[in-house]
Amino acid sequence: MxxxxxxxxxxxxxxxxxxxxxxxxxxxxxxxxxxxxxxxxxxxxxxxxxxxxxxxxxxxxxxxxxxxxxxxxxxxxxxxxxxDGGVRPIAGAAETFSSLRDAGVRIALTTGFSSATQHRILDALGWQDVADVVLAPGAGVRGRPSPDLVLTALMRAGVDDVRHVAVAGDTASDIATGLKAGAGVVAGVLTGAHDAQTLREAGATHVLDSVADLPPILLS
Incomplete structure (x- = not known):
């Protein structure tokens, strides 16, 4: 797929x-x-x-x-x-976005924070235009581990089949969300809260050092 x-x-x-x-x-x-x-x-x-x-x-x-x-x-x-001064991009993240978008893959950014905080982070990074969809929990959209963020992103991006969706996150909750939504790829990354064993036990299809390793998997 x-x-x-x-x-x-x-x-x-x-x-x-x-x-x-x-x-x-x-x-x-x-x-x-x-x-x-x-x-x-x-x-x-x-x-x-x-x-x-x-x-x-x-x-x-x-x-x-x-x-x-x-x-x-x-x-x-x-x-x-x-x-301000407390957040920075994970190494390779910007290049990952660019590589995927150049290949026609749409990008969604999701969070457990409020929408206001999410946009403050994006403004601090200068990332106002890196994503096609930006989502936070809110009215009609439950947070993780429910599948809503992934499924809402799919609908807003105009993708017809959830098997054509990849999910990447650093926690077991991210993995659960992707699996519940039925995503074709549910990748755990080791740059955040949970370790490789936790991510594998949660059901990750891939465990990667960082998102910098994701484009070769998605574009192969």
């Missing part, structure tokens, strides 16, 4: 943020009264690591219940304050 659309996660896959997610989580946890040290903070931090890639509001709803919106607002504020 010829790949017509490549759906990329952002942080950890095509964007390096030097741990800004965890630093911002600490701000969010403090904002809703989680003690700075102890079992409660450790358990919450572990859950955030395990669920990397999922919608942040869904993660905070699980952790903080009725205070999820407050936690999410604190998280987004902290992350956005650190974006």
């Amino acid at each position: 010829r790949i017509e659309l490549a759906v990329f996660d952002m942080a950890g896959t095509v964007v390096s943020d030097d741990g800004l997610v965890l630093r911002s989580f600490e701000e969010a946890a403090t904002a809703v009264g989680v003690p700075a040290e102890g079992a409660e903070r450790d358990a919450a931090r572990r859950y955030v690591l395990d669920t990397m890639g999922q919608s942040k509001i869904a993660v905070f709803t699980h952790l903080f219940g009725g205070r999820a919106e407050e936690a999410n607002a604190a998280f987004e504020k902290a992350y956005e304050s650190l974006i």
Whole structure:
């Protein structure tokens, strides 16, 4: 099957943020009264690591219940304050986009952040025009590990068969999303949150050092 659309996660896959997610989580946890040290903070931090890639509001709803919106607002504020100078492209990401688009493959960028934060990251990188589709969880579009981000990207890109879609991400949640959607290629990359064993156990069709290794697989 010829790949017509490549759906990329952002942080950890095509964007390096030097741990800004965890630093911002600490701000969010403090904002809703989680003690700075102890079992409660450790358990919450572990859950955030395990669920990397999922919608942040869904993660905070699980952790903080009725205070999820407050936690999410604190998280987004902290992350956005650190974006400038704190995010940079993963080596080879820009070249991967260029190579795929030159071959006629459309590009989608997806995230577990809010749409506003996603666009702040794209602005900071100067990536306003690198993707055909840019998606975040929102009304009618559930975050990972649901298949919505991939399927919505497929519809917006005008691709007729999900087997012509490739998904790339650095977490088990990214892999689950691609598999649930039925993508033809579901690749895990080792530049982010989860290791090779975790990605293979999640069902990745390929495990790559980085997205720089993806074009030869998709264009072969």
